[in-house]
Amino acid sequence: MSNTLVQNESINKTEEIKDSILEHLCFNLGKSPRIATLHDWYMATAYAARERMMRNFVSYTEKMQNKTLKIVGYLSAEFLMGPHLGNALINLGIENETKKAIEQLGINLNDVLEQEEEPGLGNGGLGRLAACYLDSLATLQVPAVGYGIRYEFGIFDQYIRDGWQVEATDKWLRNGNPWEIVKPELNYTVKLGGHTESYTDDKGKYRVKWIPASEIKGIAYDTPVPGYKNGVTGILRLWKSEAVESFDFHAFDKGDYYGAVHEKVFSENISKVLYPNDVSDEGKRLRLSQQYFFVSCSLQNAFHILHLRGLSIDEFPESMTFQLNDTHPSIAIAEMMRLLIDEHQVGWEKAWDITKKTFAYTNHTLLPEALEKWSLPLFANVLPRLLEIIYEINSRFLLTIRDKYPGDEDRVRRMSIIDERGNKSVRMAHLATIGSHAINGVSALHTKLLKQDVLHDFYELEPDIFFNVTNGVTPRRWIKLYNPRLTSLITTHIGESWVNHLETDLVKLEQYADDPTFQQAWHDVKRQNKTDLAHLIQAIVGTKVNPDSLFDIQVKRIHEYKRQHLNVLYIAHLYNRIKQKRTDGITPRTFIFGGKAAPGYVMAKLIIKLINSVGETINNDPDVNGLIKVVFFPDFNVKNGAHIYKAADLSEQISTAGKEASGTGNMKFAMNGALTIGTFDGANIEIMECVGEENFFLFGLHAAEVAETKSNGYRPYDIYNSDEDLKQAIDMIQSGVFSHGDTGVFQPFVDTLLNYDPFLVLKDFRAYAECQQRVSDAYTNQKEWTKMSILNVARMGKFSSDRSVKDYCENIWKVNHA
Numbered sequence: 001m002s003n004t005l006v007q008n009e010s011i012n013k014t015e016e017i018k019d020s021i022l023e024h025l026c027f028n029l030g031k032s033p034r035i036a037t038l039h040d041w042y043m044a045t046a047y048a049a050r051e052r053m054m055r056n057f058v059s060y061t062e063k064m065q066n067k068t069l070k071i072v073g074y075l076s077a078e079f080l081m082g083p084h085l086g087n088a089l090i091n092l093g094i095e096n097e098t099k100k101a102i103e104q105l106g107i108n109l110n111d112v113l114e115q116e117e118e119p120g121l122g123n124g125g126l127g128r129l130a131a132c133y134l135d136s137l138a139t140l141q142v143p144a145v146g147y148g149i150r151y152e153f154g155i156f157d158q159y160i161r162d163g164w165q166v167e168a169t170d171k172w173l174r175n176g177n178p179w180e181i182v183k184p185e186l187n188y189t190v191k192l193g194g195h196t197e198s199y200t201d202d203k204g205k206y207r208v209k210w211i212p213a214s215e216i217k218g219i220a221y222d223t224p225v226p227g228y229k230n231g232v233t234g235i236l237r238l239w240k241s242e243a244v245e246s247f248d249f250h251a252f253d254k255g256d257y258y259g260a261v262h263e264k265v266f267s268e269n270i271s272k273v274l275y276p277n278d279v280s281d282e283g284k285r286l287r288l289s290q291q292y293f294f295v296s297c298s299l300q301n302a303f304h305i306l307h308l309r310g311l312s313i314d315e316f317p318e319s320m321t322f323q324l325n326d327t328h329p330s331i332a333i334a335e336m337m338r339l340l341i342d343e344h345q346v347g348w349e350k351a352w353d354i355t356k357k358t359f360a361y362t363n364h365t366l367l368p369e370a371l372e373k374w375s376l377p378l379f380a381n382v383l384p385r386l387l388e389i390i391y392e393i394n395s396r397f398l399l400t401i402r403d404k405y406p407g408d409e410d411r412v413r414r415m416s417i418i419d420e421r422g423n424k425s426v427r428m429a430h431l432a433t434i435g436s437h438a439i440n441g442v443s444a445l446h447t448k449l450l451k452q453d454v455l456h457d458f459y460e461l462e463p464d465i466f467f468n469v470t471n472g473v474t475p476r477r478w479i480k481l482y483n484p485r486l487t488s489l490i491t492t493h494i495g496e497s498w499v500n501h502l503e504t505d506l507v508k509l510e511q512y513a514d515d516p517t518f519q520q521a522w523h524d525v526k527r528q529n530k531t532d533l534a535h536l537i538q539a540i541v542g543t544k545v546n547p548d549s550l551f552d553i554q555v556k557r558i559h560e561y562k563r564q565h566l567n568v569l570y571i572a573h574l575y576n577r578i579k580q581k582r583t584d585g586i587t588p589r590t591f592i593f594g595g596k597a598a599p600g601y602v603m604a605k606l607i608i609k610l611i612n613s614v615g616e617t618i619n620n621d622p623d624v625n626g627l628i629k630v631v632f633f634p635d636f637n638v639k640n641g642a643h644i645y646k647a648a649d650l651s652e653q654i655s656t657a658g659k660e661a662s663g664t665g666n667m668k669f670a671m672n673g674a675l676t677i678g679t680f681d682g683a684n685i686e687i688m689e690c691v692g693e694e695n696f697f698l699f700g701l702h703a704a705e706v707a708e709t710k711s712n713g714y715r716p717y718d719i720y721n722s723d724e725d726l727k728q729a730i731d732m733i734q735s736g737v738f739s740h741g742d743t744g745v746f747q748p749f750v751d752t753l754l755n756y757d758p759f760l761v762l763k764d765f766r767a768y769a770e771c772q773q774r775v776s777d778a779y780t781n782q783k784e785w786t787k788m789s790i791l792n793v794a795r796m797g798k799f800s801s802d803r804s805v806k807d808y809c810e811n812i813w814k815v816n817h818a
């Protein structure tokens, strides 16, 4: 096409978008431009964008009726989608036209984008991974549905008061949600509680009936997920719980108005709130009900789709495959068996064969305390029929184990779905593993440890069903949308194909790594991104930070295994040096932290308080003279991530080796030009292999050394006594230097470190401090640093979620992709 044609088309598109926004403003929002608020403009623009996806959405839904296409069902209790509008404009390829249209209406697009409250329907990495995968699935034209829960309240909003985390409910739906389409006709009934009864059917077959104590209804809410400039729109289908009408009628019949309303309140509770724990959430009846609720609705929906496609039950595994995002949806294995056996009258062997072929399981953690378990009495009480089925799965499974390993009762006990020790419980990871045809970890190291350790017995039994799929993140949101300056610099030099061909095309940047003009432009982009973040920090936190200092950032959930406190100890050590006038070799730095702590995790909350206290002392001490600053950025979420990743010089990935399954923040940072200081953990190792050891700051123990240190009787107190810098840093915290003389507040923190230190903070301190010194030295050579930054980005192609999703398609789901 000629240039004029392209220009004309763009002008037409701008006019079209403008008209559409004005129409929605009038017909959907009932406002004239004169009285419209910014939020009205946001809603109108969102509707205008959604409208452009709906045609694709409809044709895609129709395409799914095509019998020969295998559909991927991604089952996840969390989808951390982030704001929709900006992403939709990018993926629809109408960001420039929309910007112009909005400007012509006298409004600024960024102000409009700011209005969107993000759907925080996830805790952290696992939920965000699901969102990145939906973007890649649509981009790669894989027929897929993301199935989850439409929580009315997502992850809590975090405020900081007097240095402490304070939680507030996330009322994300209060101003309406223009992205979802409710499908009242897509509703399913879910049973809870009660008991089972056996009977003989008219063919003389033994059958079981579940008589529930209550029933609830799940209603589908669909959100379109646009692929990148390909006319495809995928589906995120979230279930909201409601009361079943018959229950209301029953109560009304008895004239019990309040009873009926109570039933409604109970039912609506199921999808009310996301549990804010990012490691484990055992023992909560409502949580188990949530998991079963969304899984049962999703599977019933799958049977409905099978029926619409005119396929038989036998064809289920070829027509649909389900990925379990961790064990949270693993009750699906038992629910699939129940639906096949109780509702569709299929025999056990055939049902089991279909089930195993249909499911695959992704594990996201090795932490023993994080492996989901449900107490037997609770399980029996909430899901009596499913427990019976699990018992049957287990007894048949254990027969095969006894057959294969005669006399090895210890192995039988280890592999059983039921943990018979102490208070008996159901091990969900075992259910997920036994019921799946493929099991995967999320980084090479994690998969290796999974095979070696947590699922070793299962690996021995069936080594061929274990896979690795290293995580990835979507470059659409994490580079193109959130780092427009870098995007434009890259695109000017290598064209724009990298946006959906990251693996093959980003590497073309390497040729510019030594080019002084390019280096300068690269440096300027980073410098401007840092200046923007500095302004935001000043506005939100009130701290003035220097954009020429090294921005050293650690953002992620707060957890002892992620070791934010290792970072803090180093900061305390630097402060100590400054106080002693030993400032040689200290490079000006701004330490930025962000992340939420689970509300019940006392130590994580104390670490937040410690960061803020250290910050307050250091930022206000004239002796420091701005050489270092410490900032805690409140309410870290996807929306704030937009400003943070791109402004980092240094990315902190310092978890105890063997504890972080993969990490994905590590990828977002490196793709945006930050260098990494990190341990031999999760995907850090693969990142380092790609970008080159010389462009990565590696330190600390290996996973095997961690295990060895612990088994040899680790004594953190000895390390404290033998490392003067470390001792002084800890003593400062203990003696109240950061707490106005209060020696009590951080005592539990110091005690834990000196007596237990379960995550080997003290053991790694010296290596970390030395590595940080190498970082400081490197940063003084800005040309070299910039070159390393360019090479990092150029070599990060592997970590696009497009590559991960292709891996799943080829190795696990056996479906085609674009």
Ligand code: NBY
Pocket: 123, 124, 125, 126, 127, 129, 275, 277, 278, 279, 280, 281, 282, 364, 365, 372, 442, 471, 660, 661, 662, 663, 664, 682
């Ligand atoms: O999943 C994270 C891992 O820690 C990280 O290493 C990995 O990169 C990421 C994606 O694979 N896990 C995670 O985010 N887990 C949770 O958010 C989570 C949420 C709820 C519960 C457990 C874990 N829960 O039990 O309720």
